Amino acid sequence: DAKTTQPNSMESNEEEPVHLPCNHSTISGTDYIHWYRQLPSQGPEYVIHGLTSNVNNRMASLAIAEDRKSSTLILHRATLRDAAVYYCIPRGKGNTPLVFGKGTRLSVIA
C-alpha cells in the first residue's frame, strides 16, 4: 500500500484559499488519488479524486504533481463549514481496501 504524509493540522481564515498538501511518493502508476473529509461527528465524505490531470468539482480542486508523488487539495474560499479532517488516500485496482491515515485537521477562523 502506498504511504501518505499529511500535516497534522492547518489553519485558514474564512474566505481565504486553502492548500492541503499530501505526499505519496510510493504511489503506484495506476493508483488514483482520493480525498475525503470528515466533518465533526459525521462519517467521512468523498471530496474529489484524480489520476494524473488536475481535477475540479463543486467542492474543491485537486492539483497532482507531474511525477505523481504529491498532490494538493485546494479549497478556493474556505468557509466555517469546511472545518474538518481531510484524508488523502491512494486507491488502486483490484480488491485492495481503502486505508485511511490520520489526515489533516483544518481549522477555519472567522
Add this chain to the structure above:
Amino acid sequence: NAGVTQTPKFQVLKTGQSMTLQCAQDMNHEYMSWYRQDPGMGLRLIHYSVGAGITDQGEVPNGYNVSRSTTEDFPLRLLSAAPSQTSVYFCASSYLPGRGSEKLFFGSGTQLSVL
C-alpha cells in the same frame, strides 16, 4: 436515496455481551467495509467484502466477525464485547475497485460503549 444505513446509532453493552451492528446499502455496491474510529484517531479497517460470500480481514479484525450473504447487507458481530471495543463504527461501500476511481460512501456511524 437511502445510501448506506447503519443501525443502531448508539449502543451500550456490558463486557461479555454480544451484538450485531447492521449495515445496509441500496446502491448495488459489491464492495463493503467496516471501520472503527477511536477518539482523536483516524479510521482503522476491521473487515471488508468484495461480494456476497467473500470477506477478508483488515488492520484490526480481532474480536469481530462478519459475513456477507447478500449484496445489500454486511453485518458486524461482536461475540464477546470488551471495553477496548468502545468506539465509533462506520460502514462504507463502493462499486468494486476495478480501476481505483470508485468513490466510497459512508454511513453515519454507530457509537458503541462497552462498560
